[in-house]
Amino acid sequence: MVRELERSSAREKRNLSDFPETAPAANPVFFRTYSRRTERGRETWEEVCDRTVKGLQKLGNLTPEETQLLHRMQNQLKTLASGRWLWVGGSTWIEQPENFSGAYNCSSTNILDWRSFGLLMDLAMMGCGTGAVLEPQYINQLPPIRNRLTLTMQGEIGSTPAQLRRQETEVKIAEKTATIYVGDSRQGWVNSYQTLLELSTDERFSGEVQVFIDLSDVRPVGEPLKGFGGVANPVKLPDLYQRCAAILNKALGRQLNSVECCILIDEAAVTIVAGNIRRSAGMRQFSFDDELGANAKNNLWQQDDNGNWRIDPERDALRMANHTRVFHSKPTLEECIDAVRKQYYSGEGAIQWAGEAVARANVDLIPTPSLKIEFLTAYAQGKAKQWLQERYPDMTTEEIEHRSVRVGLNPCGEIIGSNFHCNLAEVHLNQIDPYNFKEQEEAFRAAALSVAVLLNHKFLEPRYQYSRELDPIVGVSFTGLFDFFVHAFGVEWLRWWVEGRPQTPQGIAFKQREEEYLSGWREIVNRVVWDYCDRHSLKRPNRCTTVQPSGTKSLLTGASPGWHPPKAQRFIRRITFGKNDPVALACIDYGYNVIPSQSDKDENGNLLNNPFDERCTEWLVEIPVAVSWADLPGADEIDINKFSAAAQMDFYMQVQKFYVRHNTSATIELRENEVESLGTRIYEAIRDDEGYISAALLARFDALETFPRLPFEPVSKEIYTKMVEETLARRQIDVFHAALSRYDLGEMMDSGPAGCDSDKCLMPETKAM
Numbered sequence: 001m002v003r004e005l006e007r008s009s010a011r012e013k014r015n016l017s018d019f020p021e022t023a024p025a026a027n028p029v030f031f032r033t034y035s036r037r038t039e040r041g042r043e044t045w046e047e048v049c050d051r052t053v054k055g056l057q058k059l060g061n062l063t064p065e066e067t068q069l070l071h072r073m074q075n076q077l078k079t080l081a082s083g084r085w086l087w088v089g090g091s092t093w094i095e096q097p098e099n100f101s102g103a104y105n106c107s108s109t110n111i112l113d114w115r116s117f118g119l120l121m122d123l124a125m126m127g128c129g130t131g132a133v134l135e136p137q138y139i140n141q142l143p144p145i146r147n148r149l150t151l152t153m154q155g156e157i158g159s160t161p162a163q164l165r166r167q168e169t170e171v172k173i174a175e176k177t178a179t180i181y182v183g184d185s186r187q188g189w190v191n192s193y194q195t196l197l198e199l200s201t202d203e204r205f206s207g208e209v210q211v212f213i214d215l216s217d218v219r220p221v222g223e224p225l226k227g228f229g230g231v232a233n234p235v236k237l238p239d240l241y242q243r244c245a246a247i248l249n250k251a252l253g254r255q256l257n258s259v260e261c262c263i264l265i266d267e268a269a270v271t272i273v274a275g276n277i278r279r280s281a282g283m284r285q286f287s288f289d290d291e292l293g294a295n296a297k298n299n300l301w302q303q304d305d306n307g308n309w310r311i312d313p314e315r316d317a318l319r320m321a322n323h324t325r326v327f328h329s330k331p332t333l334e335e336c337i338d339a340v341r342k343q344y345y346s347g348e349g350a351i352q353w354a355g356e357a358v359a360r361a362n363v364d365l366i367p368t369p370s371l372k373i374e375f376l377t378a379y380a381q382g383k384a385k386q387w388l389q390e391r392y393p394d395m396t397t398e399e400i401e402h403r404s405v406r407v408g409l410n411p412c413g414e415i416i417g418s419n420f421h422c423n424l425a426e427v428h429l430n431q432i433d434p435y436n437f438k439e440q441e442e443a444f445r446a447a448a449l450s451v452a453v454l455l456n457h458k459f460l461e462p463r464y465q466y467s468r469e470l471d472p473i474v475g476v477s478f479t480g481l482f483d484f485f486v487h488a489f490g491v492e493w494l495r496w497w498v499e500g501r502p503q504t505p506q507g508i509a510f511k512q513r514e515e516e517y518l519s520g521w522r523e524i525v526n527r528v529v530w531d532y533c534d535r536h537s538l539k540r541p542n543r544c545t546t547v548q549p550s551g552t553k554s555l556l557t558g559a560s561p562g563w564h565p566p567k568a569q570r571f572i573r574r575i576t577f578g579k580n581d582p583v584a585l586a587c588i589d590y591g592y593n594v595i596p597s598q599s600d601k602d603e604n605g606n607l608l609n610n611p612f613d614e615r616c617t618e619w620l621v622e623i624p625v626a627v628s629w630a631d632l633p634g635a636d637e638i639d640i641n642k643f644s645a646a647a648q649m650d651f652y653m654q655v656q657k658f659y660v661r662h663n664t665s666a667t668i669e670l671r672e673n674e675v676e677s678l679g680t681r682i683y684e685a686i687r688d689d690e691g692y693i694s695a696a697l698l699a700r701f702d703a704l705e706t707f708p709r710l711p712f713e714p715v716s717k718e719i720y721t722k723m724v725e726e727t728l729a730r731r732q733i734d735v736f737h738a739a740l741s742r743y744d745l746g747e748m749m750d751s752g753p754a755g756c757d758s759d760k761c762l763m764p765e766t767k768a769m
Contacts, residue, residue: 018045019077020431023558025573025623027590027736030556032575032583034086042744044737048086049075055090056081060453061536073446077557078431078439081450082424084127098187100457101464102126104421105475105548106281108408109463111261112138114201118194119461121268125186128421129281129411132265134258135326136287143201144255147209149245155216157234158223165217171195173204179212182237184219189237193268196241200248213241236271243267243317258286258293259318266317273320281411282321285352287328294325297348324350324694326407329380330686337679343697344675352694353686354407355379357416360661360693361406361471364542365392376689402470413694414546414665415475419467421459422475424548425450427521430480430559430628434488434517444521447476448528448544455538472533472541475662476525479550480559481655482566483628485514491634497565498638501647511654518658521545543661560627562665563655565640565648568714569630572723574620575711579611582743584619589739591731593622593723598709607708620709624723636717641700645670645678649685649695656691666695 019026035042036051043051053071056062062070073079081089082105088094094103101107101123108131109116109123120130160166169183169191178199182192192213199209218234244267247260256264262284269282286293297318301311311319325339331351342349355376359366365388366372378387384404388395406418415422425447432439451474459465467473485493489510496507522545533540550561555573560566576597577584588594596608597618611619629635648668656664670678678697685692715723733739 019556020558022626022628023556024625025555025575026557028575028577028583028587028592028621028623029552031586031736031740032577032581033552034083036087036091041741042737046075051090052081052085053090055085055094056450056453058090059456060449060532062449062453066449069442070446070449073443076431078428078443079446079450080426080428080553080556082426083553085423085450085454087127097458097460099126100459101128101421103423103454103457104128105424106410106412106415107131107421107464108133108283108410108415108417109419110138110405110408111265112141114142114194114197117197117261117264117268118190120265121193121272122186122190124269124272124282125189129283130265130269130321131283131285131408131410132262132321133285133326133408133418134261134290134293135285136258136290139258139261140255142255142261144253145200145248145251146253147200147202147205147207148249148252149196149200149209149211151211151213151241151245153213153215153238153241155214157215157218157237158220159216162219165219169195176205176208177210177212179214181214181216182218184217188217189271193240193244196244197248197264211241211245213238240267240271258290259296262293262296262321262323263315263317266320269320270317283324283409283411283413284321285324285326285407285409288325288331288351290325293323294349296323297346322350322411322413322696323348324352324409324413326352326354328354328382330355331683333680333683336683336686337676340670340679340682340697341675344670344672344699347698350413350694350696352407352409352413353692355384356686356689356691356693357407357409357663358384358404360543360663361416361418362388362403362542363661365403373689399470402467406471409663409694412549412665413663413696414477414548414660415473415662416543416693417467417471417473419463420471420473421464421468422473423451423454424475424477424546426548426550426553427476427478428480428554428557428559429478429484431557432484434484440521441524444476444524445528448474448525449532451476451544452529452532452538455533455541456536469539472539474529474541474544475546475548476529476544477546477548477550477562478521478659479548479554479562480557481547481563482560484517486629486632486635488517489513491632491638494635494638497643497647497651500644501650514654515658518655522659522661545660546662547655547660547664549665549667558625558628563652564667565643566627567712568640569635569638570624570626570715570717570720572713572715573623573625573711574709574713575623577619577621579617579619581619582740584621585743586736586740587621589732589742590736591727591729593727593730594619595622595709596620622723624715624720624727626720630717641714645674646681649678649681652695653685653690653692656693663693664695667698668695669698669700671700 030045031042034048049071053067053074056070057067084105085103088102093099106129107123109119110133120132123130165184166181167183167185167188169188170181172179180192180195182188199211221233221235244264247263251260300315339349339351358379359372359375366375375387378384385400388400388403402418406416408418409416410422427443427447432443455472459468493510496510501507525544529544530540547562554561584594594611596611596616597620599618600608600616602608608616645668652664652666
């Protein structure tokens, strides 16, 4: 009865907003990231639900009952389609086959030809996160660099009238020259970039090429992108060609190495994000024995004689992605500890055990624990292909090759495969009653249908379509798991966490109940996805469950992201906007405090305090946040910041074992004195075939206290209450959408969410080892 009264009260509080009162960051995030502009203004949440569910119904030929379920679950914020689908789903743009990739959170591509580079730029321009596998077996297929490129830029951006602009890139070749007329379209940019790379190995030239880049047809900054949304921002485009030519010229007479390939990819990413964010959504995978790759980001930041920090300009682009070392044999204890130590100090150096990834990606052929151990033994000995050939003699060489290299990761590491695209839906467990099993069934069923529908896409690029046919991939994730379990098990579960999640009788009972929930949800997802595929004559995916980081979508309901504990019971959440952004201005009217960002300083290097200072370029909107269980009796006694790395690792492995069949995106926070013990635990998990693939590690929050204005700042109950009271006192209008309408003119710079939004990518970079 009490729970039902709480739910009724929560519904009443949503009368003035589409989002729950417990999610104060929802409105700013939604209108910044997911609401498209229409002739009537920005979409409301209900309008986004209508658009996206209609798009799924049309693409997936869903029944009226399935359509109604999807709409109800999304409107109630219990199940959300992927962030990319929330942005483009149901639009006419996404119905064009050349744009299908824009519906997907993430991808992975093996880098083996110049086309691979163009594909990654194309994907990034559509908002799809890009993984790139840079192992020798792939990059060694690239031709040696034979031509020195000398560039001349010509034509001013925007100088050609709109009606006369080329849409496609044109290339004119003469005896020793090539002129690239960059087209005013996504493909125009991509083709110009790929053409420049190809010229470096073009056998029509004899060692020297004078390249003219004409930008006159490219639309200027701020001009709308009518199909995709947002506006053009070509400010970094001229630099792209010069930087790429410099990298290619340094490799004259030889093949590119892995880091040069990486920088070429990331220079394109810099161009796309135009310097607006620290990282794009990227993952770059290097072989475990690639010393260049392992050390690519070492000393990225350097101090001059006056103590000022500067970034190495030739490697600046490397900040655009996460780096991972791929181990095809099990790493030693020393290698695991060294990797943890490096991540603690630099935030980089993660390792991936490829054997577990490949085994999970072939679960249809390796369905039992005994077979899996047998396969992993063969994999570690370098005999995976032989193992598959002996057991499946009728399988084609091409399929065995594909199955044996499914080590590719998406930017946040939660999806495994080869040359893949993945679409991820998400259940918001913090919105669901732990004892309402019908509601849980409906939520996971809706998520499963949402991702299965996109398997109807057929990709124009042969390598992606081949992977889709051979290894269709979906991902059903959840967020708010920690909140869900607090509501299910009470404060005693939190106290058990403080103790390190020990194997006491109480702890064993908690783990059994966790397992029951996790495995039950996984079974729902498998059943629904496979049933949909059978009814629509689609190949069944052999793995369907994952957990993504969910940093942004979690804010729509106030969930603790993914499986992770929250930063604290109460904290300040700071969200970045451009100065005078309409959503940020609406936040001011809504009562939120706004301050300059960390990058805005005076001539002496001191942080600015006045957001309207003419030197200020970016704003941070400060929002007081409390988790849904903050006021439970006894909850304030729990210091979340004291949760050990071992406890986090233990909970992560529960999720990895009993729910996830891809990988679990994890950011485990640790202190310096936990480096060796965590490294040892990771080594043991790999050695004993417990299911570990990879995880990101991050120095504990209190070890970063020297950084001001962090995205998360824990506060006491007293400070939180004071901030809420001050917010309400400043509030000029009760409906956020109405506040936004006062300022909402012109087009948005942003164009939907990033392909990955891990908390790790929000934290400041460590400037030295």
